[in-house]
Amino acid sequence: MKYRLLVALAISSLLLPALAQSQALTSLSSLRVRYNSLKVRTQPAGELKTQLDLLDAELAEAARLGQTGESRRLLAKGNVLLAGNTWTDAVDYANSLVLRSDRVVVDPADRYTVRLEQIYQPAIAISNALKARATLNRAGAGQQAALVVKDFGQFTGVSRDLRESPYFLDLDLADVADGNYQLHVEVVADTQVIGASDLLITVRQGLNALVAKLEQGAGSAPAEIRADILYPVDRMRQVNRGKLELRTFNPAEDFAAAEAVLTASAAGTNPFVGRSGDFKRHYLLESANEIMPYRMYVPSSYDPSRGAPLIVALHGLGGTENSFFENYEADFPRLAEQHGYIVAAPLGFRVDGSYGWGLGNAPVDPTVQFVQARSEEDVMQVLELARAHYNIDPDRIYLAGHSMGAIGTWKVAAKFPDVWAAIGMFAGAGAPATLSQMQHIPQYVVHGDADSTVSVEGSRTMVARMKELEMTVQYTEVQGGNHGDVVAPGFPGLFEFFNSYTKK
Incomplete structure (x- = not known):
């Protein structure tokens, strides 16, 4: 047996x-x-x-x-x-195995403990004694032994029921250099590996002292930049608590940016005043008690004495505030500079926030309802922050998104129809019944007919109803286009479309 x-x-x-x-x-x-x-x-x-x-x-x-x-x-x-x-x-x-810890951003001066757990009770009956084997690899290295940074050896006495009795591994990271790593733990029965789980972690020397420095400095900083200083501390804690994936946080970049803001504040300046180009801002979303990031693009042509057009850009499922800046061949900020648009890209609270439920029924699950409500709120808060910080032409505010962001664009536009001059959707779907609420809003729609993620029927049904309502719509259906490859080629048309419309 x-x-x-x-x-x-x-x-x-x-x-x-x-x-x-x-x-x-x-x-x-x-x-x-x-x-x-x-x-x-x-x-x-x-x-x-x-x-x-x-x-x-x-x-x-x-x-x-x-x-x-x-x-x-x-x-x-x-x-x-x-x-x-x-x-x-x-x-x-x-598939039942997971690794968890009280933190994934680690000061190596601290003793580090991780837990080997199960997220469900598997059906298998195991009679063998179990052990665990742990290594620290370069991030992305997987199980390639040549890229093992540290071998923690073997641990005995692993429970056969890790839901009831998680296994704790105490690990010494004192000699580990700063960087991103993949902690790899295998479960072994006799000599056979029967399962494994990985945990991405970031090691940073002096982390505890840096956190204390930022928290102390933020206390005397002006209120309008306090969230920019405290963001990496707050985001680290949310990631450590498992609310967000580590990939939504770049400790090296985010801590460096916060230190730069703190240094400017100590010198009596606000580093965001008069700034153009691509940069991040942050604010406290009070309903969640979390500091949220959003990414801005301010064109070099921006003149505070004249109202500028604004695009609020919504990422797809699993994306972040960075998506419209770093994906799609990085065309979006280039086109924003060319056409003179300010861009504001929110996270939407979570990578799967869905930007609310629009005019539909609220989700039954209270946790999902909370996340979606905060997601919509984040979008509208970022819009208001952009309007507060810049001279935005109220008749030239636009909304655009891809995938979940396109679905969210149709939801948010229907709920707040008096805000938008025009909207743009790539590979999305919507509720045709809501179109009567935004009948006055010109719409730019792109979808590939080979999209296996969001069916092209999602756009077809919306466009068909728009035509029945005699709405202004420009629809491009890309033959053979999939879920992602139709987006960047459609951006130039989106900007030209937005150039043609001001709020009615």
């Missing part, structure tokens, strides 16, 4: 999906989109379709009951089945 178990585990290891980066796990929204997109591409039939129909019903019930661990298990199972593989007890076990 023991031999058969180990053989099964060895075979199943070939079928495992990419390791989860624990702490703030990939959002369920992102996992659902990934699973649904794979279903669209695979077009399951026969027995596979029957299995997935049953799985979808179980997913709906898990969502209704708020069983997030079970939802993750079912989504992992669906992806394994869609890949043509078998969901075994061994694969089930491997």
Whole structure:
């Protein structure tokens, strides 16, 4: 029996999906989109379709009951089945493992403890004694031994039920240099690895002293730049608590930026006054008691004596305030400079915030409802901050987004229809019934007919209703276009479209 178990585990290891980066796990929204997109591409039939129909019903019930661990298990199972593989007890076990800690941004002077846990109870029966093996790798190195920075060795006495009894690993990082790392922990039965989990961490010497310096300095700084100084401290704490993924935070850049603001403040200057180009700002979202980032582009042609046009740009699912600046061939800020637009890009509270629920019904789940409400609030707060800091032409305020951001654009525009001069959506979907609320708003819509993430029907139905209402709409359907490759080529047309319209 023991031999058969180990053989099964060895075979199943070939079928495992990419390791989860624990702490703030990939959002369920992102996992659902990934699973649904794979279903669209695979077009399951026969027995596979029957299995997935049953799985979808179980997913709906898990969502209704708020069983997030079970939802993750079912989504992992669906992806394994869609890949043509078998969901075994061994694969089930491997997908249950996660690594967590009280912090993922670490001062190496502190003793570091991580917990090996399970997010759901797997079906497998394990009779073997379990051990853990831990290494610290360069971030992105995976399991390549040549890139191991430190081998922490082997740990004994790992529980077979890590939900009931998480396993604590005390690790010494005192000799680890500053940088980004991947902590890799394997679970071993005899000599066979039966599962593993990774945790991305950032090590920074002197972190504790730097935090104290920023907190003390912010106390005497002007209120209008206090959030810019405290942002990395607050964001680090939210990441450490698992509210946000580490990838939403760049400790090296964000701490350096905060120190620069503190230095300017100590010299009696506000470093953002008169600043042009690409930079980040921050503010306290009081309803969540979190400091939120937003990214700005101010063209070199900006003249405070004349009203400037403004675009509020909404990222897609899993994106951040950086998406419209760093993705899509970095065309958006270049075009903003060329056409003289100020750009404000909010995070939307969370990478999966959805920008509210528009004119629809609020989500039943109170946690989802809280996140979505804050997401919409973040968008409107950033708009007001841009208007407070710059001379914005009230008749030339625009809203645009891609994917979740396009869906959010249709929701936010319908809820606040008196704000926008025109709106632009790339690869989105909306509720045609809401169009009567924004009948006066010109709309620019782009979608690829080969989009497996958000069906082109989402835009087609909206555009069809717009035409029935005799609305102003420019629709481009890209033959063979997928979810992402239609965006950057559509940006020049978006700016030209916005140039043509002021608020009615």
